[in-house]
Amino acid sequence: SNACKMATLEYAADFGTDTKYTLLEIPPELADAIEAGTELGFAGADEDTMVLCTDSTTYSIKVATTSNTLYITDAATSSGASLVFGEGDAISIIGAASSVLEVVPDAPRLERMAVLLHAVPFAGVIERVDDTVSGTAWETLVKEVQASQAELMTALETMNAFEYEGRWQVMEERYAADKLTLILTSAIAEGWSLDHLDVATVTASLQGHDCPEVIVATLLRQYGTAVKDGEGNGTVYNLDVDRICRFEAVKLLRGSARWPVPTFMDEWAGAVPDSMQPSVKFSQLHGVALVCETGAEGTEKEVVYFPASELPMDHKKRMATLFNFRPVWTGAEISPYIQGIAVGGLTVEKILFKHARSFAGEGGVRMYNKR
Numbered sequence: 339s340n341a342c343k344m345a346t347l348e349y350a351a352d353f354g355t356d357t358k359y360t361l362l363e364i365p366p367e368l369a370d371a372i373e374a375g376t377e378l379g380f381a382g383a384d385e386d387t388m389v390l391c392t393d394s395t396t397y398s399i400k401v402a403t404t405s406n407t408l409y410i411t412d413a414a415t416s417s418g419a420s421l422v423f424g425e426g427d428a429i430s431i432i433g434a435a436s437s438v439l440e441v442v443p444d445a446p447r448l449e450r451m452a453v454l455l456h457a458v459p460f461a462g463v464i465e466r467v468d469d470t471v472s473g474t475a476w477e478t479l480v481k482e483v484q485a486s487q488a489e490l491m492t493a494l495e496t497m498n499a500f501e502y503e504g505r506w507q508v509m510e511e512r513y514a515a516d517k518l519t520l521i522l523t524s525a526i527a528e529g530w531s532l533d534h535l536d537v538a539t540v541t542a543s544l545q546g547h548d549c550p551e552v553i554v555a556t557l558l559r560q561y562g563t564a565v566k567d568g569e570g571n572g573t574v575y576n577l578d579v580d581r582i583c584r585f586e587a588v589k590l591l592r593g594s595a596r597w598p599v600p601t602f603m604d605e606w607a608g609a610v611p612d613s614m615q616p617s618v619k620f621s622q623l624h625g626v627a628l629v630c631e632t633g634a635e636g637t638e639k640e641v642v643y644f645p646a647s648e649l650p651m652d653h654k655k656r657m658a659t660l661f662n663f664r665p666v667w668t669g670a671e672i673s674p675y676i677q678g679i680a681v682g683g684l685t686v687e688k689i690l691f692k693h694a695r696s697f698a699g700e701g702g703v704r705m706y707n708k709r
Contacts, residue, residue: 348428348429348431349431350431350432353432353433353434358433359432359433361408361435361438362438362439363438363439363440363441365443368392368397376393378390378391378392379391379480381481381483382484383450383482386484387399389444389484391486393486393488395486395488395489396443396444396445396446396447396486397443397444398441398444399440399441400440401438401439401440402437402438403436404436404438407436408434409433410431410432411430411431411432412430443683445653445679445683446484446485446490447485447652448483448485448651449650449651449652450482450483451485451490451493451494451497454482455497455506455508456508457474458470458472459472459509459511459513460472460473460509460513460553461509461512463550464548471505472507473505473507474505475504475506476506492681496678498556500552502552509556511592514557515589517547517549517554518561520547521535521549521554521557521558522611526611532577532611532613533565533577534574535574535575535576535577536574536575537551537558537573537574538551540554558573558575558577559575560581561578561585562576562578562581563575563578580617580622582611583606583610583614583618583619584622584623584626586606587606587609587622587623587626588626588643590609591641595643596640596641596642597640598638598639598640598641599629599639602641606618624670624673624674625645625674625675625677626643626646627642627643627645628641628664629641630642644663646674646677646678647678651679653689653693656675657689657693660675665707665708666707667706668703668704668705669690669703669706672690672694673686676689692709693709694706694707695707
C-alpha cells in the first residue's frame with residue numbers, strides 16, 4: 339500500500355534537561371574518511387578557534403544558525419535517503435538544536451610552527467649555558483599547530499627543518515651561514531667538485547667544528563640536489579648554482595640591507611666560488627631582495643633586503659605587508675613572496691585572486707595592487 343504510515347512523535351522524559359547535543363555537518367570526503375577508519379583530531383591552543391584534522395587535510399569549524407529548531411530523535415533508522423517509521427511507532431525527541439557546526443576544508447595555520455621552532459633554534463651541539471633545549475617535539479607540533487600531519491611535514495621541509503635527538507629543529511641563521519661557508523671552504527681546499535659532495539666524507543673532514551652529520555645533510559639538501567648514493571659513504575649532492583649565489587647574496591644583505599646596484603653586484607660576484615661568478619643574476623634574489631628606484635627622479639637603483647622568510651604566515655597579514663612595502667607588483671616579483679603560504683590546496687593564483695587586484699601594465703605585463 340502507498341498509504342502514509344503514521345507514527346507518534348513525543349518528547350523523551352529527560353528532554354530539556356542538561357543533556358546537550360551538537361550537530362556536525364561534514365563534507366562527503368570527510369564522511370568517507372571516517373567510515374574508512376581515518377584518525378581525526380582537534381588541533382590548537384586554548385586561545386585558538388579549533389580546527390579538525392585528518393591525516394592530510396585541515397578543516398575549519400563554523401557555527402551556522404538555523405531559522406528552525408532541529409529536533410533530534412533516537413527511534414529512526416535510515417533507508418537510503420529517507421527516514422522510515424512503522425505505523426504506530428513512537429518517535430522519541432531526545433534533544434534540540436538551533437545551530438549546526440559546518441566543517442569545511444581550510445588552509446593550514448602554520449604561524450605557531452615558526453614561533454615554536456624559532457623560539458630556541460639549533461646553534462650547535464655544544465651545551466648551552468642556560469640549559470635550554472632547542473627544537474620542538476613532534477607531538478607538540480601535532481597538538482598546537484593547526485594543520486594535518488601531512489601538511490606539517492610539508493611545512494617542515496619548506497622550512498628546512500630536521501630532526502635531532504627526538505626534536506624538530508631549525509638552524510640559527512648565523513650558525514647555518516657559518517657551517518655552509520665552512521663546507522664550501524673545505525670543498526675548495528680539498529679540491530672536491532661542488533657537483534659531487536658526499537655527506538659522510540664532508541662530515542668527516544669537519545670533525546671538531548661542531549658540525550654533525552645531520553647538519554651537513556640538511557645544508558647540502560637545502561642548497562643542492564641528491565644525485566645518487568655514494569659507495570657506502572652516504573648521499574651525494576650536487577650544489578645548486580642559484581642557491582649558492584643566493585646564499586652569498588643574503589650574507590651581504592644581512593650585513594647591510596641596502597646597496598647601490600653596481601656596488602652590490604661587484605661584491606656579490608667576488609663572494610661566490612670562482613666557478614659560479616659568471617652565473618650571478620638578479621633572478622636569484624627573488625623572495626629575498628628587491629631592486630628599488632631611489633633618488634629624486636628615481637634614476638638610481640638599490641638592492642633592498644626584503645626576505646619572504648620574515649613575513650607573516652597569515653595570508654591576509656602577508657598580503658597587507660607586501661602592499662605596504664610596495665603598492666604595485668609584477669607577477670614575477672610577488673609570486674616568490676606567496677609560494678611559501680600556498681599550501682593545503684591553495685595556489686599562488688588563488689591567493690592573489692582573493693587578496694589582490696590584477697591589471698595589465700606596460701607591454702601587457704600582469705600587475706597587482708591591493709584589492
